[in-house]
Amino acid sequence: MKEEGVPLDDLGEKLVERARSGDPEAFKDMVRSFGPRLFSYLAGRLKSREAAEDAYAEVWMRVWKGLASYQSLGKFQPWLFTIAHRLSLDLLEREAGRASVSIDAAPDEEGLPLSERWPSGEPGPEREAMGRQAWEKVSAVLESLPEEQRQVFLLREFGGLSFAEIAAAMDCPLGTALARMRYAVLKLRQELEGFHA
Amino acid sequence: MHSPEHEERCLLYEAGELTEAERSAFAGALAACADCRDFLASIEACHRFCDAAGIAPDAALDARTLEGTPCRRHLSDGGRGRSGSALDRAPAGEPRPPRPRVSPRAAVGLTLAFSFAAVLAVFLIRPSSEPKDLEWSNGLDEKVAAAGEELEDISWSLGVGADSGDIDRELDDLEGAARQLRGVL
Ligand SMILES: [Zn+2]
Numbered sequence: 001m002k003e004e005g006v007p008l009d010d011l012g013e014k015l016v017e018r019a020r021s022g023d024p025e026a027f028k029d030m031v032r033s034f035g036p037r038l039f040s041y042l043a044g045r046l047k048s049r050e051a052a053e054d055a056y057a058e059v060w061m062r063v064w065k066g067l068a069s070y071q072s073l074g075k076f077q078p079w080l081f082t083i084a085h086r087l088s089l090d091l092l093e094r095e096a097g098r099a100s101v102s103i104d105a106a107p108d109e110e111g112l113p114l115s116e117r118w119p120s121g122e123p124g125p126e127r128e129a130m131g132r133q134a135w136e137k138v139s140a141v142l143e144s145l146p147e148e149q150r151q152v153f154l155l156r157e158f159g160g161l162s163f164a165e166i167a168a169a170m171d172c173p174l175g176t177a178l179a180r181m182r183y184a185v186l187k188l189r190q191e192l193e194g195f196h197a
Numbered sequence: 198m199h200s201p202e203h204e205e206r207c208l209l210y211e212a213g214e215l216t217e218a219e220r221s222a223f224a225g226a227l228a229a230c231a232d233c234r235d236f237l238a239s240i241e242a243c244h245r246f247c248d249a250a251g252i253a254p255d256a257a258l259d260a261r262t263l264e265g266t267p268c269r270r271h272l273s274d275g276g277r278g279r280s281g282s283a284l285d286r287a288p289a290g291e292p293r294p295p296r297p298r299v300s301p302r303a304a305v306g307l308t309l310a311f312s313f314a315a316v317l318a319v320f321l322i323r324p325s326s327e328p329k330d331l332e333w334s335n336g337l338d339e340k341v342a343a344a345g346e347e348l349e350d351i352s353w354s355l356g357v358g359a360d361s362g363d364i365d366r367e368l369d370d371l372e373g374a375a376r377q378l379r380g381v382l
């Protein structure tokens with residue numbers, strides 16, 4: 001899902017510049033270029049497909065609102081995923097609050113494993129792009145990880161953040177972020193043994 | 198001897214987060230430790246795997262999101278201008294910003310807010326035989342202005358599709374303003 005040739009941070013900066021100079025196509029290009037990674041991140045992070053879709057629209061809205069004050073330091077992607085990280089934390093927290101007071105919530109996707117929230121029979125580009133077999137494996141691993149390890153793994157693998165940026169976003173020491181990622185990599189390695197995508 | 202610290206070093210090495218000196222020192226350690234090389238290979242396998250494993254948003258979701266293509270005029274005020282909603286500020290024919298679903302509470306609150314505004318308007322414009330400087334009207338203007346501001350905030354938030362938490366908070370503020378107003382009336 002990475003663009004050929006152009007580093008994503010450079011691409012992000014160029015798109016921000018174009019958007020600020022009034023190019024109406026720039027925001028579309030931004031969504032097209034970063035959307036799949038962002039959506040994968042949110043899909044791995046949130047508890048239902050509907051939540052991931054709402055969060056996706058909300059993150060882009062926040063990006064749009066924040067573009068005017070965005071500081072061009074070659075860090076568009078970390079900025080984007082830090083917004084997504086904070087929003088998903090808020091949403092999960094809110095959801096946990098609701099779950100604790102709701103006694104008759106309707107059954108929904110939340111009881112399903114991550115991989116089953118995107119049924120294989122679905123038509124359209126979503127299915128074409130999903131790398132289903134690989135996603136099933138990754139989501140099985142994500143499911144089995146403790147929350148903090150899952151956050152680090154997603155920020156690193158889908159958000160492309162450096163470990164220093166992850167530590168800052170999660171407000172934890174660098175060593176903690178590294179230890180969490182180490183466990184996640186070991187877990188994925190274990191799951192991948194014998195699996196050929 | 199191989200250790201978890203080696204593996205954390207591998208992570209930093211692969212991420213390009215070691216200084217030049219640390220990098221060359223680690224390259225030596227890597228050549229000498231098969232477990233480190235294994236772990237490095239696992240990190241690279243993770244990247245390959247996750248690159249292949251993405252879930253793309255469907256076309257309808259992207260269309261919903263892209264309805265909000267911004268322009269210079271929006272960005273110049275950071276989308277935060279208060280002279281009307283973002284929808285009002287957009288030039289004719291320009292696409293609207295995306296709007297996440299409004300929570301049921303926000304929808305109910307909005308209905309109440311506008312009902313409240315309508316009642317307030319009727320009250321304020323009705324012909325009155327009372328002289329304007331009666332004691333009970335002291336502070337009324339201020340309270341009406343506060344309620345009006347809260348209404349404007351909610352209208353703006355809905356216009357730019359702010360998240361339902363923000364709208365809920367603004368509804369709480371509006372309720373507060375309404376309580377104060379009732380106290381005056
Ligand atoms: Zn080693």
